[in-house]
Amino acid sequence: QFVLTQPPSASGTPGQRVTISCSGASSNIGTNTVNWYQQLPGTAPRLLIYGNNQRPSGVPDRFSGSKSGTSASLAISGLQSEDEADYYCAAWDDSLSGRYVFGTGTKVTIL
Amino acid sequence: EVQLVESGGGLVQPGGSLRLSCAASGFTLSNYEMNWVRQAPGKGLEWISCISSSGGTTYFADSVKGRFTISRDNAKNSLYLQTNSLRAEDTAVYYCARGIIHDYWGQGTLVTVSS
Numbered sequence: 001q002f003v004l005t006q007p008p009s010a011s012g013t014p015g016q017r018v019t020i021s022c023s024g025a026s027s028n029i030g031t032n033t034v035n036w037y038q039q040l041p042g043t044a045p046r047l048l049i050y051g052n053n054q055r056p057s058g059v060p061d062r063f064s065g066s067k068s069g070t071s072a073s074l075a076i077s078g079l080q081s082e083d084e085a086d087y088y089c090a091a092w093d094d095s096l097s098g099r100y101v102f103g104t105g106t107k108v109t110i111l
Numbered sequence: 112e113v114q115l116v117e118s119g120g121g122l123v124q125p126g127g128s129l130r131l132s133c134a135a136s137g138f139t140l141s142n143y144e145m146n147w148v149r150q151a152p153g154k155g156l157e158w159i160s161c162i163s164s165s166g167g168t169t170y171f172a173d174s175v176k177g178r179f180t181i182s183r184d185n186a187k188n189s190l191y192l193q194t195n196s197l198r199a200e201d202t203a204v205y206y207c208a209r210g211i212i213h214d215y216w217g218q219g220t221l222v223t224v225s226s
Contacts, residue, residue: 044217
């Protein structure tokens with residue numbers, strides 16, 4: 001059911017910058033905006049970025065999103081220990097009868 | 112404060128049914144489309160259904176189409192997911208999430224399908 005592809009893992013040391021990619025298609029990322037979610041261990045997902053590059057209130061500006069064509073990216077700058085989590089991209093997909101699709105997820109590890 | 116609280120999960124035999132509920136507070140439910148998302152143990156997130164703010168339009172993932180039904184009662188500030196013909200692969204934590212962008216999530220309710 002996953003139509004958005006992410007790398008399974010990414011890592012960095014405290015203070016570094018990490019980028020996570022999200023590859024889709026014309027029916028999802030190519031047409032609709034991308035949202036990103038952070039899931040800390042044992043907790044529910046949390047909205048991190050919406051509308052490709054907008055941060056909800058309370059999300060640090062260390063997190064940023066971008067989109068180009070059928071791909072999107074999430075960047076985390078100034079990596080902190082509390083950023084160790086799973087990250088998912090998502091977008092509406094206009095194919096078939098319409099559905100919301102999540103990425104495969106990326107586990108970020110702080111070295 | 113926006114809150115979503117799921118309930119109704121539990122252990123059920125294959126072929127059985129469960130009705131999941133999501134109680135909403137801190138906002139006007141009737142203003143928002145609502146969603147159900149699930150996560151199998153150790154796996155990623157899977158969107159399974161959404162319902163328009165009025166309840167007049169629904170969407171389902173292919174994996175649950177024909178077996179699950181989504182509904183809402185805006186007067187009771189509640190969202191529901193009726194799950195029928197459950198299979199082992201439906202075992203997951205089920206979350207309700209608010210709006211097109213899924214900006215608020217509940218804590219989830221665990222559904223275990225096993226004999």
